[in-house]
Amino acid sequence: MQYENDEETLNNKIEFSLAFIESLVSSAGLSGEQKTLVDRCTKNIYEEYQIHNFSEQYEPDFIKFYEELMKQPEREAKNLALVLERYVLGGMDIFSKKTNIEIKNRLISFDISELPRSIQTTGYLVVLEHIMNRLKRNKNLGKHTWIFIDEFHILLANPYSADYIAKIYKTRKKGKCDTYYNYAKHSEM
16 A cells, blocks of 8 residues: 555455455355455554554554454454454464565565465465555556466466456556466476
């Protein structure tokens, strides 16, 4: 958000949160109540981040989202929090921790093949969100960005990741980005 401080950016973060939570909770989709809760909690934690001038201490993450969800008075919030607990505090908490990858490098390679199948879609979304953030930052800095995507067809098989690929393409059309898709399943050298 610090790169594009506007309502559209907040709405994009809300849409990401909805896709992220839905990828964990249910393939049937979130209920209307759950969507409202995700929207409200996401908005609250991003507004807190903005109020504190994008301080790292207030940077939104899955734990802050979960804590905000627990503060909500609705019974549906408690039910949703219970479902998400496994991914925040339990054995599948991989996305609730800060990354140990140096993501400020000029060249980054993401490999999510080792993720359990049940959270691979979530992994794709996290990687694609990072790419979107990087594209926006680099666009504002006037930098060219190159994206190489192997196993591209896998991303198109999921509606959430396919939507993110479309957003990346639109960002690319508006800024300085070159995207190369590698349709090969495996490179042989």
